[in-house]
Amino acid sequence: MNIIIVGLGKLGLTMTKQLVKEGHSITVVDTNNDKLTSAVDTYDVMGVCGNGATCEALETAGAAKAKLIIAATASDEMNILCCLIANRMGTENTIARVRNPDYAAQMQFLRNELGISMIVNPEFETANEISRIIRFPSAANLDSFARGKIEIASIRIHSDNALCDTPLYDLRKKSKAKVLVCAVQRNDEVFIPSGDFVIRCDDTISITGTRAELSLFMKQTGVYKQRIKNVMIIGGGRIGYYLAKLLSDTGRNIKLIENNDKRCYNLADMLDDVTVVHGDGTDQDLLDEQGLERQDALVSLTGIDEENIIVSMYAESKGINKVITKVNRHSYSILNDIGLETVVSPQIVAGNLVTRYVRALHNSAGNSQMQTLHKLVNGKVEAVEFIVPEGAGYQNIPFKDLNLLPNILIGCIIRNGKTIFPGGNDVMKADDSVIVVTAGRIIEDLHDIFV
Amino acid sequence: MNYRMISYYIGRILLIEAFLLIFPAVGSLVYGDGTLLSFAVTIGALTLTGMLAVRKKPEKASIYAKEGYVIVALTWILMSLFGALPFYISGHIPSFTDAFFETVSGFTTTGSTILRSVEALPKSLLFWRSFTHWIGGMGILVFVIAIMPKAESSSMHVMRAEVPGPTVGKLVSKLRASARILYGIYCVMTAIQIIMLFAGGMPLFDSIVNAFATAGTGGFGVLNNSIEGYNSVYSEMVIAVFMLLFGVNFNLYYMFLVRQGKQAIKSEELRWYIGIVAGSTLLIAVSLFTSTSNDVADSFRLAFFQVSSIITTTGFSTANFNTWPVISKFTLVFLMFIGACAGSTGGGIKVSRLVILVKSGLRDIKKAINPRSIETVKIDKRTVEEPVVKSVSVFFATYMLVIAVSVLAVSIDGFNLETTTTAVIACMSNIGPGMGAVGPYGNFADFSILSKLVLSFDMLAGRLELIPMLMLFSPYAWAKKYS
Numbered sequence: 001m002n003i004i005i006v007g008l009g010k011l012g013l014t015m016t017k018q019l020v021k022e023g024h025s026i027t028v029v030d031t032n033n034d035k036l037t038s039a040v041d042t043y044d045v046m047g048v049c050g051n052g053a054t055c056e057a058l059e060t061a062g063a064a065k066a067k068l069i070i071a072a073t074a075s076d077e078m079n080i081l082c083c084l085i086a087n088r089m090g091t092e093n094t095i096a097r098v099r100n101p102d103y104a105a106q107m108q109f110l111r112n113e114l115g116i117s118m119i120v121n122p123e124f125e126t127a128n129e130i131s132r133i134i135r136f137p138s139a140a141n142l143d144s145f146a147r148g149k150i151e152i153a154s155i156r157i158h159s160d161n162a163l164c165d166t167p168l169y170d171l172r173k174k175s176k177a178k179v180l181v182c183a184v185q186r187n188d189e190v191f192i193p194s195g196d197f198v199i200r201c202d203d204t205i206s207i208t209g210t211r212a213e214l215s216l217f218m219k220q221t222g223v224y225k226q227r228i229k230n231v232m233i234i235g236g237g238r239i240g241y242y243l244a245k246l247l248s249d250t251g252r253n254i255k256l257i258e259n260n261d262k263r264c265y266n267l268a269d270m271l272d273d274v275t276v277v278h279g280d281g282t283d284q285d286l287l288d289e290q291g292l293e294r295q296d297a298l299v300s301l302t303g304i305d306e307e308n309i310i311v312s313m314y315a316e317s318k319g320i321n322k323v324i325t326k327v328n329r330h331s332y333s334i335l336n337d338i339g340l341e342t343v344v345s346p347q348i349v350a351g352n353l354v355t356r357y358v359r360a361l362h363n364s365a366g367n368s369q370m371q372t373l374h375k376l377v378n379g380k381v382e383a384v385e386f387i388v389p390e391g392a393g394y395q396n397i398p399f400k401d402l403n404l405l406p407n408i409l410i411g412c413i414i415r416n417g418k419t420i421f422p423g424g425n426d427v428m429k430a431d432d433s434v435i436v437v438t439a440g441r442i443i444e445d446l447h448d449i450f451v
Numbered sequence: 452m453n454y455r456m457i458s459y460y461i462g463r464i465l466l467i468e469a470f471l472l473i474f475p476a477v478g479s480l481v482y483g484d485g486t487l488l489s490f491a492v493t494i495g496a497l498t499l500t501g502m503l504a505v506r507k508k509p510e511k512a513s514i515y516a517k518e519g520y521v522i523v524a525l526t527w528i529l530m531s532l533f534g535a536l537p538f539y540i541s542g543h544i545p546s547f548t549d550a551f552f553e554t555v556s557g558f559t560t561t562g563s564t565i566l567r568s569v570e571a572l573p574k575s576l577l578f579w580r581s582f583t584h585w586i587g588g589m590g591i592l593v594f595v596i597a598i599m600p601k602a603e604s605s606s607m608h609v610m611r612a613e614v615p616g617p618t619v620g621k622l623v624s625k626l627r628a629s630a631r632i633l634y635g636i637y638c639v640m641t642a643i644q645i646i647m648l649f650a651g652g653m654p655l656f657d658s659i660v661n662a663f664a665t666a667g668t669g670g671f672g673v674l675n676n677s678i679e680g681y682n683s684v685y686s687e688m689v690i691a692v693f694m695l696l697f698g699v700n701f702n703l704y705y706m707f708l709v710r711q712g713k714q715a716i717k718s719e720e721l722r723w724y725i726g727i728v729a730g731s732t733l734l735i736a737v738s739l740f741t742s743t744s745n746d747v748a749d750s751f752r753l754a755f756f757q758v759s760s761i762i763t764t765t766g767f768s769t770a771n772f773n774t775w776p777v778i779s780k781f782t783l784v785f786l787m788f789i790g791a792c793a794g795s796t797g798g799g800i801k802v803s804r805l806v807i808l809v810k811s812g813l814r815d816i817k818k819a820i821n822p823r824s825i826e827t828v829k830i831d832k833r834t835v836e837e838p839v840v841k842s843v844s845v846f847f848a849t850y851m852l853v854i855a856v857s858v859l860a861v862s863i864d865g866f867n868l869e870t871t872t873t874a875v876i877a878c879m880s881n882i883g884p885g886m887g888a889v890g891p892y893g894n895f896a897d898f899s900i901l902s903k904l905v906l907s908f909d910m911l912a913g914r915l916e917l918i919p920m921l922m923l924f925s926p927y928a929w930a931k932k933y934s
Contacts, residue, residue, distance in 0.1 A: 002624075025624040033836070041516075041607055046624035 462504025519608030562670025588667025766883025
């Protein structure tokens, strides 16, 4: 599929890397020649130097024959313009990054009236993901499927955990909860486990189940964390604003610390039930003064990774229940080692959204519609949700007679609102939601999981 | 330096060379000329070495610019060492240095020969000799990228090191697709030329071999006196025109294919190239007409063929230009330096570098007159980045320096100034014949072993545009503290 990516910022590069890996033909457009050269050297892409909102640059990039354009420059207006022009020039699908809260209300208008296929707001999506984690603090990370009916939570098994050295077939007996372990990370390796797999301490396991069953599991295994009531947010940028709004709407006490006093007034104006504090959120005295120890959770969202990491480490040392760190340079995989369990990065969140869109587009010939795609364990494992289409050949055949590829696991099936953890005798039926967990494979259609 | 990945990469290429050697081996079976054993031994040796190297894929698969250069340089040397085996084992070239020289000359599309009589060689070896031109013309590593199941993104470093020209662009976003398009154009053009030569009455074997030599802009022929021996104006003209075509940047052909022909014709490099060809042809034709017994038509025919052959660095001949007037010979020497367009199969400094050199020279003169003026060097109305301009100057200087040092080394053999200098230039620019004793009727047989090795180095350095070969002999590339 021919894809044009305009703007080689953090999001643009993440998208480039991801989509090249999936085998698409990518042309990148940027005004900065050095960035282009380095992208062309590192990835198998073609570079076009120029302003991505001009016909000239878009024509050189082949907009007339492209299937998709992703506009990810620093400016919202430019992204919209770029999509409009490319669309008129013949690009079939357009994705624009629009992140100014002012435009948030008119997303619908942009889509319907201006014909932009998808609007991505990485900051809003990131805030959404953080708020989901805060609502279920026991898990290090949480991804939901089937409109929240099923979730995948990852938890780290510490050495004092009773689950250490437990084989998976004993897991349900020990935890009394109906959950399924669908991926295990051990050091740098990832396993899609079978029943006789044995959990060791310091593994990070990803488990599927409903919210209630997951809670039960957490309680039984002693990793349950109390409901979070008080949240401190460091950094009042876009994510900070969205997050404060989302959390205060659910009745939590939010303290938002922001360095710039004009921005503080601005935030206080927009956010009613939030305590906005003016001050340097990376200053230890200020954190203590504002009652860090009384908080249930701390979210560090400043623009500088190092500051976020240091603030989070301090909060961990103070025994804060839940610490969430925003990191832009997500390729460093050392953060888990230094004790930061929950790390989010806007590029990854937005990248997953776009990847899902691209796969669904690429797969428009196939018929099982991809619903959700989440990447677990540093992107090494994918959990994908499909709806089984009418008349598919694999319907009503028991799993024991279907030949699944190795490293693929059916996480669960949702039929009429009920969750089923499939055994050998279970079948897939039309309109079921099926969650497929896989390592190292690209699944675009349910057909892809069979030998 | 990722040694395991380098050996893995080279191993794959040796396996491909083994596969390519099957063609001449089949030829020797068909013609029954007694060289089958030597081909079989070579294929065996290549398969064994290649298999050993690719037995296990390295875990760390990253290749950076440095590895790219080393892979390219080592590949070309090893390919030539193995490619020389059939000549040596079959006994038709008794000295291994000679066989190596001949193969390097083949792969680098030079066309300089140490054979006193080409016609004495069996057909399968003649085929292999010209086939190396065809392989080397577009580049073996580009070929590897084209057939590889999945292009590693780091392959760009390899492609950049092998494809000639100051800057390398892709045709389409995927490297593998780009390489396939290049080879597609290359194959189709070669096929058309074979058909046209055959239709003009040339024997099929000669048509194929000469087309290979033209496509790679190499210059190994079948007859002792090159193309002159066919006595066919039609064949001469077909070859002359195709030499010129293969000397054009292949990206332009792709632009024609995607209906951007107008833009392709506007290419500044192409216009300079045509201008230089037209001007030199006129100059030589006039000098031939005034000072030899040729009539107007013959003067133009001889001049056009020779200009086309030299500027594209092919090295075919239809006359002994050793006996031409000095002005004609000097024009040819100039053309030897210039060479063909960037991104073509030809050698030399490349027309685009010449354009940049001339334009930046003019700019510096203007700047001397008005030191505050700022001006950029533009080609096709686009600014050439300053680092590229600088690298072109450095390239030119290094090119001259390597020639000077090589001339010094070759001069130990005691040939006259003309022979010594043009032998080095002809090898460096991948032309083939020079002047004097290495003229179109001469050969390189009488040089010493040292000179042959120096000239082989020059051929490789010229084909790979200096950096890969120079880097191989630079201690910086291998020292741990720099890697």
